[in-house]
Amino acid sequence: MSGFPLSMSFTDVETVIETVLSTGVHLTESRNVEFALAVHIHPYPSSVLAVWVYIAALTRKG
Template sequence: MNFDVENSKNWRPFFSRSFPRDTLPWTSVQPSDLHYENTRTEDVNILHVQIQDMLRRKMVDWREANVTTWHHVFQKRLQDIIKRGSIANGTDIEAVLAEFRNTYNIVGFALQMPYTTIQAIVDTVYSTNIYKHATNDIQFALAVHIHPYPNNILAVWIYMAHLTPK
């Protein structure tokens, strides 16, 4: 196969002098300019609260036979790291984990997904089975981060952990 498009023995041009490109009656179906809306910060903040509240309520529901308590100090530290955007390099989270590892066994995960519905997020967290611990001697931590992109595209990060005393 020869890909030399200048060689007319191998390739025939679609447009020519007898059929010029400018005489075509149709135009492109694609818009010439794409217009993206800015994602409103207020909407992102409202959604953040809704997701966080829904996940907290669901954890209590899923653990109906046990008491669900939240480790507010660990949760606050995790949320602060996320807000600073420094969780990607891992140094800040390691420092926080080291602080709590002396007294707690910590198991956790981070989920990243596009925002479609709150129910999709709830279903994903449910599928991790983090709530399945038949003990009251456990505390949970939850942090939510939403990164907005133009045109109301949202990336959602869910950080969950459970802490059990050593």
Template sequence: MRINFDVSRSHCWKPFFTGSFPHSSLTSVQPEQLVYRRSDRTTAVELQDRIERTLRDKIMSWRPHRPTRWNRHCTTALKHFLPSLELGGGGGRDAGEGHRHELQSMLGDNRISGFPLNMPFSEMAPIVEAVYSTGVHTTHSPNVEFALAVYVHPYPNNVLSVWVYLASLVRP
């Protein structure tokens, strides 16, 4: 609390490297060259499948007294959207409208409610928490179906971008 971070006030801070300071023996802690390792696409696909299975199981367990039906047709469409969202930086509002129109034309009169989630992968718990916090699983309509798609995009050094597209479809 007593530290003053105003470095323009010389009575609070002293320069470390000056002409009178012999710093020739100090070396940098930063490596001379940064090495980027390729991420394994197979591992990303395996993680993608594991996340999808885990989320399906969790959604069904969060609806213990109601049947949870999955709409495979919508799931296939959602899986098609996710790589383009990653490569397009999320796509913005225009991409969302395009997805909605494409889904509506495929699925007819169903009322569709859903959205994509994007997060970095560190562990499974934050992904499950993010999906749970959407509340999509709380739909009480007796003729509701769900669609779930997961995409994992690998970047160098095992940085993984996880996309989850979750939707509920209610037949009229």
């Protein structure tokens, strides 16, 4: 299993997607992989949003 959290200020959806893809966690040659994803968005004053994206790749052995 490998994974990690990403934290960023929200600007637009495309930037969030680019940030996730830039990690390369989806680049695996294993056929026994499953992915986990969780997102938390915390609002702050003045329309500021903090975005947390948690991603993981789980590879079955055997």
